[in-house]
Amino acid sequence: MKTHSKPKKIKWGIIGLGSIASKFATDLLTIEDAELYAVGSRSQEKADEFAKKFGATKAYNSYEAIANDPNIDAVYIATPHALHKENALMCLENGIAVLGEKPFAMNAAEVDEMIAKAQEKNVLLMEALWTYFLPHYQYVLNLLENKTYGNILKIESNFGFARPYNTDARLFNKSMGGGSLLDIGIYPIFTALSTLGVPKNMDASATFFENGTDSTCSMTFDYANNIKAHLKSSLIEVLPTEAIFYCEKATIKINTMFHMPTTVSIIIDGKEDIKDFGYNTIGYNFEAIHFNQLLRKGKKESDIMTFDFSKQLIKTLDTVRSLIDLKY
Incomplete structure (x- = not known):
């Protein structure tokens, strides 16, 4: 045998x-x-x-x-x-x-x-x-790609926590690429690019620490049919850290810490159905x-995670950095 x-x-x-x-x-x-x-x-x-x-x-x-x-x-x-x-x-x-x-x-x-x-x-x-490989995110992508609840009308996605300012820490070290945008702002940007693609127009504003690293970054991405993605990252403010997709027939919400293993809520007419993915690893x-x-x-x-997508992602980050005048 x-x-x-x-x-x-x-x-x-x-x-x-x-x-x-x-x-x-x-x-x-x-x-x-x-x-x-x-x-x-x-x-x-x-x-x-x-x-x-x-x-x-x-x-x-x-x-x-x-x-x-x-x-x-x-x-x-x-x-x-x-x-x-x-x-x-x-x-x-x-x-x-x-x-x-x-x-x-x-x-x-x-x-x-x-x-x-x-x-x-x-x-x-x-x-x-x-995040791209996590079952809950793939589940949401599938719902959106199949237009299960119609077209996306608006996205709100944010990631924020408060940490004591410490120039010895990598997170605040400008020469190491520290600051909110590259470290955590990349996740809200990712939610927009992976679902709506490259925006027609981008607007962004930021606040900065003394050493020039960005402490917060707020972004609006404009798409066709007046669809917008409102995105934010912060190292000085605790944010819900959710990704919310407002669709024609329902709201799809990836619950707190959306970038890591979590739950997904489908909200229709005020009624919320929560899907648990039974994660047993960090992810x-x-x-x-x-x-x-x-x-x-x-x-x-x-x-x-194609080369084209990685290129889109970094080019979007470059554009946002240009808009907020953040130079490394």
Whole structure:
């Protein structure tokens, strides 16, 4: 009788060992055909501690060591925004598939360079915007694409929390791409682009911290038929952090912390029906599973988080930065 052996596990490396890397590593452990093989930090102590916690085989004290390890199949890049491009290029140059945290890079020119390198080396590259792969978000996309409740009339999407201003923290460090727009404003922008596409016109205003990083950013995207998307991000104000799609026959609301595993409400004539998706992970496993599937099939680009979409996203961020006069 013929037996089918299990596929070889995809060996993952992680560059940058902050809080997002910990969440990704936690969920990677739930995936049968993947293993966390190596981690890289600029601190050996931090690398050792992270490797011990998540069972990684190798702990490196440099990002370069990860890129130079021939046993690694895929790398998750979780360094600060300003380092995304150089870290991605380093791995792609060595033929390692790259899943790079959002924002993909600091601007459209950097993203173009990364994509060009991936295509030159014929290596898989994808932006890690995890929300796109979450079942609740795919559920909402399906409702909207099929016009289950008619056309979208308006979108309201926001993401905000209050943190003490601290110039030592990456979140407030302008040279590292800190501020509300790139860190969390990308999520409300994503809700508009993934459902209505590129707007005809954009308007934006912002407030700033002393060091020039944006503390809030308010945006209005204009579409055909007078459809608008009202978007906001804030590091000084607690916002509902919901994504609401007002349609002709119902209101679809992705409830608080819409960007991560949550519930969806369908509201018709004041009656609310809440759909629970029974999540039992942090939510990073969905993008990792998709990436593993692409890698096993020999694909070089995601059919969900496409290069075109990543380009649209970063160009939109560039336009908003121009409107609010935010320069890095």
